[in-house]
Amino acid sequence: MFNIFKRKTPAAAETGSTTASEVAARNWLGRLRSSLQRTGSSITGVFSRKLIDDELYEELEAALLMADAGMPATEHILHKLKQEVKQTGSKNADEVKALLVKVLTDLLQPLERPLDISQHAPTVIMVAGVNGAGKTTSIGKLTRHLHDAGASVLLAAADTFRAAAKEQLMVWADRNQVDIISQDQGDPAAVSFDAVTAGKARGRDVVLVDTAGRLPTQLHLMEELKKIQRVVQKADASAPHEILLVIDGNTGQNALAQVKAFDETLGLTGLIITKLDGTAKGGVLAAIALWAAQRPASAAKPLAVYFIGIGEKLEDLQAFKANEFAQALID
Numbered sequence: 185m186f187n188i189f190k191r192k193t194p195a196a197a198e199t200g201s202t203t204a205s206e207v208a209a210r211n212w213l214g215r216l217r218s219s220l221q222r223t224g225s226s227i228t229g230v231f232s233r234k235l236i237d238d239e240l241y242e243e244l245e246a247a248l249l250m251a252d253a254g255m256p257a258t259e260h261i262l263h264k265l266k267q268e269v270k271q272t273g274s275k276n277a278d279e280v281k282a283l284l285v286k287v288l289t290d291l292l293q294p295l296e297r298p299l300d301i302s303q304h305a306p307t308v309i310m311v312a313g314v315n316g317a318g319k320t321t322s323i324g325k326l327t328r329h330l331h332d333a334g335a336s337v338l339l340a341a342a343d344t345f346r347a348a349a350k351e352q353l354m355v356w357a358d359r360n361q362v363d364i365i366s367q368d369q370g371d372p373a374a375v376s377f378d379a380v381t382a383g384k385a386r387g388r389d390v391v392l393v394d395t396a397g398r399l400p401t402q403l404h405l406m407e408e409l410k411k412i413q414r415v416v417q418k419a420d421a422s423a424p425h426e427i428l429l430v431i432d433g434n435t436g437q438n439a440l441a442q443v444k445a446f447d448e449t450l451g452l453t454g455l456i457i458t459k460l461d462g463t464a465k466g467g468v469l470a471a472i473a474l475w476a477a478q479r480p481a482s483a484a485k486p487l488a489v490y491f492i493g494i495g496e497k498l499e500d501l502q503a504f505k506a507n508e509f510a511q512a513l514i515d
Contacts, residue, residue: 241265286510291474343396377415380423427453443487469509
């Protein structure tokens with residue numbers, strides 16, 4: 185069974201000798217803390233004061249808003265935090281800080297889910313995102329991780345809108361030693377259909393479809409995404425099995441607007457959040473989590489944040505873990 189990136193955090197590891205995977209997990213947490221420092225410093229600075237009073241909560245509210253958590257998520261977090269403080273009888277700022285980690289973890293937890301590619305053969309993953317979000321690079325990194333996990337992957341170069349997009353994906357295909365389906369001047373939906381058909385015929389575990397980058401306001405291009413989705417279903421009635429959106433963590437509340445727009449068009453199943461390194465807007469994950477919790481029950485499946493990225497290296501794309509993220513942001 186392929187559960188990609190289902191790994192242990194250091195806190196969950198058994199006692200005994202330290203394994204390479206545990207060392208890697210600790211290294212990742214350290215890099216994540218460093219990457220979220222600009223977001224977290226304004227939040228952790230609130231707890232330099234020792235007195236728990238209205239001023240502390242006011243400063244925390246301002247810090248969360250500056251981190252682009254948004255007003256609804258900020259109000260939710262503060263409400264839950266005050267409840268926890270009252271129930272536990274916490275008396276100092278350090279205790280309140282620990283409770284804030286718990287509240288944020290609880291909010292983010294429903295977004296944590298490993299990518300399961302064991303239910304379909306092949307699992308068809310359609311990937312969307314605006315230009316510049318790191319979509320094609322994320323597909324390349326995901327391909328490598330899938331390949332390293334023992335899964336066979338076929339890429340579909342359906343981003344025929346952006347110049348050199350096919351060539352960029354072909355570089356990743358060559359680097360990862362996987363096949364790619366492309367056409368010189370092909371229709372994106374036709375390329376996607378051919379890829380799913382080929383994936384079935386060749387017995388691949390995963391077909392990754394790279395679609396054209398676009399803005400939610402580009403309605404004609406959003407309609408093209410719907411067309412790709414419809415045509416893929418002609419090749420496999422159950423596909424696409426996952427519809428992922430790659431979003432740039434630097435865009436803050438605009439990232440939430442993108443999630444809403446693409447979800448309305450396609451019915452998203454998961455997110456890849458890139459470029460969290462150096463951003464002061466990491467709190468947007470709280471806004472996304474609160475919105476996802478209020479998403480209509482009619483959605484195909486709960487929304488997940490499958491992966492987060494903090495840099496250009498392959499190992500800088502890792503599975504999202506709610507408690508890791510909360511700790512890195514606040515501790």
